[in-house]
Amino acid sequence: MQTERIVGRYSGREKGPLFICLAGVHGNEPAGVLAIERFFRDLATFPDIPFRGTVLGLKGNLAALKAGTRFIGRDLNRMITPDIVGRISEIPKDSLREEYLQLRELLDQVHEELERSRPQELILLDIHTTSADGGIFSIPAENIESQKLALHFHVPIVRGMSRELEGTSLSYFAPEFAGFPCRAVAFEAGQNDDPKSELRSVAVIINGLKAAGCISDADFPNEWEHLLLEYASRLPAISELICVHPVNPGDGFAMKPGYRNFQPVRKGEHLADDKKGPILAPVEGMILMPLYQSQGSNGFFLVREFTA
Incomplete structure (x- = not known):
C-alpha cells in the first residue's frame, strides 16, 4: 500500500x-x-x-x-x-x-x-x-x-x-x-x-x-x-463542446488577458497569439479553460449552451 x-x-x-x-x-x-x-x-x-x-x-x-x-x-x-x-x-x-x-x-x-x-x-x-x-x-x-x-x-x-x-x-x-x-x-x-x-x-x-x-x-x-x-445560478445548466484549440511545445501560445470561464466570445474575436500570429475564435460561443500557465496542451475550449 x-x-x-x-x-x-x-x-x-x-x-x-x-x-x-x-x-x-x-x-x-x-x-x-x-x-x-x-x-x-x-x-x-x-x-x-x-x-x-x-x-x-x-x-x-x-x-x-x-x-x-x-x-x-x-x-x-x-x-x-x-x-x-x-x-x-x-x-x-x-x-x-x-x-x-x-x-x-x-x-x-x-x-x-x-x-x-x-x-x-x-x-x-x-x-x-x-x-x-x-x-x-x-x-x-x-x-x-x-x-x-x-x-x-x-x-x-x-x-x-x-x-x-x-x-x-x-x-x-x-x-x-x-x-x-x-x-x-x-x-x-x-x-x-x-x-x-x-x-x-x-x-x-x-x-x-x-x-x-x-x-x-x-x-x-x-x-x-x-x-x-x-x-x-449564473451559468448554463448543460453546455456542449464546440471546439478546442491545441497547443504544441514551441508554439509560443499566449492567451489575451482577462478571459474567464463561460465568458461569451464572438466569431472572429482575437483570443490569443502564437508564433504564426493572431488566433481568432472560429465560432461564437463561451470560452472555457483559457490557458494562463506555461504548461498545457489546450489553449482554450469553446462551448455553447445545450438545448434538447
Whole structure:
C-alpha cells in the first residue's frame, strides 16, 4: 500500500460502491487534495455514521505536487490510454520515470483497493482547478450512468469534453474498469489559487457520496452546498463542446488577458497569439479553460449552451 498517495480511507459496515476521490493529477492544482483532507477530517467527527461501501482519497501526481507544476515530463491526464498502460505494466517499476511511474503506481493502488473491497461498482471523482477564474463545472464520462451522476453535483455540466480529449482518467475508467462497472466525473472547482475551490470540492464530494448511496442527507449535512448554488445560478445548466484549440511545445501560445470561464466570445474575436500570429475564435460561443500557465496542451475550449 502506497501510504504517501492515500489521503484517506473509510469503509462502512454495509456493502456498496468504491468511491474514489482523486486529486492532484496536475501538481499545480492542490485545492482538490486539501478538499479531500478536509472531508476526511469532517467524516471523522461522525464516527457512527451509517455508510455504505468505501471512500478512498488519492493523490495523482506526487512528484508534480511536490514541485508545484502541472507535470514533470508529460501531462498525466493525457496519457491514460490502454496502449501506455499496457506497456508500463510490463516494465519493472524501478525502471519507470516521471509520469509513467506515477501512472503505474496510481493504477496499482486502485487495483489493490478493488481486490480488497470487491465493491458493487466503482465511482471516480477526479477533482481539478483551472488557471482562469470564472465558472465551475463538471465533465462526465460519455456513458449515460456517468452523466446521470453529474446531475447530482448541482453544478453546470459540459458534455463532449471527455470524448474529445484522449488519455484522461474519464475515458480510461468508464464505463468499465477491471471488470467493475464504473461511473466517472471530473469536477473543475474554480481557479487554482481561489480558497473557495477547496470548499466547493468538499461540497461536490459530499453530493457525490449521497448520489452514490454511501451517505444520506440526514446523516451528513453539506455546509458548503451554497457555494455551488451561487455559481450555478449564473451559468448554463448543460453546455456542449464546440471546439478546442491545441497547443504544441514551441508554439509560443499566449492567451489575451482577462478571459474567464463561460465568458461569451464572438466569431472572429482575437483570443490569443502564437508564433504564426493572431488566433481568432472560429465560432461564437463561451470560452472555457483559457490557458494562463506555461504548461498545457489546450489553449482554450469553446462551448455553447445545450438545448434538447
